[in-house]
Structures are given as C-alpha cells and as structure tokens.
Amino acid sequence: MAVTSTYRLTRAQQKNRFTILGVMAVVMAVGWTAITGGHRPSNPWGLGLFEVPFALFLLLVALDALSRSVVGDAGITLRRPWWRSRYSWQEIADIEVFTESARGSSTTRVRIRTVQGKRRKLPAPMTSGMYRSSVDPEFAAKVQQIRDRWQAAVAASPVSEDADR
Incomplete structure (x- = not known):
C-alpha cells in the first residue's frame, strides 16, 4: 500500500498571503486612479496596459498559495x-x-537538488518570520519526515552494476 504525505501552507500562511494580495490590489488601484485622474482607457474592456499584467501577477x-508538495513511495511531486x-x-x-531574506524578513524553505544539479523549491513546508502566524511550529518535523523517506527509499533501492565500474 502506497503511503503519501501532502504538505501545504498552513491556513495562517495562506490567509497572510491573501491579505497581502488584497492590500496590494487596493493600494495599486488607488494609486492607478490617482495617476490617471480616474480616466479609463478607450478600449472595449476598459483596461490599461498596467492593469492586465498586474491582475495576472495577483492571480x-x-x-x-494553493500549491503543495506530495511525498510518496516513488518520490516527490511538486x-x-x-x-x-x-x-x-x-x-x-x-x-x-535554506533561508531567503528580503526587506528585513526571512523565510525558511526546503529545496531538492537533483543528481543533474537542478534545484527546485518545495511549495511547502515553509516557515516565515514575517508574521507570527506564518511560523510553522511543525516545520522541522516535516523536513525530517521528508528526509527520512528519501534516505529510506535510496537505501532500499538496488545498486546497479554500472555504479561499481
């Protein structure tokens, strides 16, 4: 029977992300209205060149925030x-x-490094010092579970004859 573990951002982390997005949208809308004087572009949708990329960025x-990491018997799915x-x-x-720092706050995340040298960040688990509610108290335990699964799977896999040559 295959056993999988799914790691997502905590509810508090998702709420923080959506709150920040909402504030960004309001600030940008107010700023855009102030810059344009409330005049709308003359295209059929009423959207300016700035609004479309910004809306896509917010989306x-x-x-x-809804991304997740799935750890199973065969490996990791992002x-x-x-x-x-x-x-x-x-x-x-x-x-x-690893820890990313920007503007005085830091976020600690997990990433995998492949045998080809590529690095991929896992969407979750993560913990952040930006807001108290963004701290995941189970972060270290989740990371250890992922490492344990990886080490057990690698230790159980048969070594090919080509590896000895």
Missing part, C-alpha cells in the same frame, strides 16, 4: 496550479533547508 501569486513536477527518490541528490 499567479494567489494560486501559488503540485502547482499551472504545472506539476515529479522527482523519483533516485533523481534526488540532496534535500536542503
């Missing part, structure tokens, strides 16, 4: 609303924990 960031990537345990060379 992509909102959808990213599921995002617009794409999915699968990595078998044998393709993974290392599982790293």
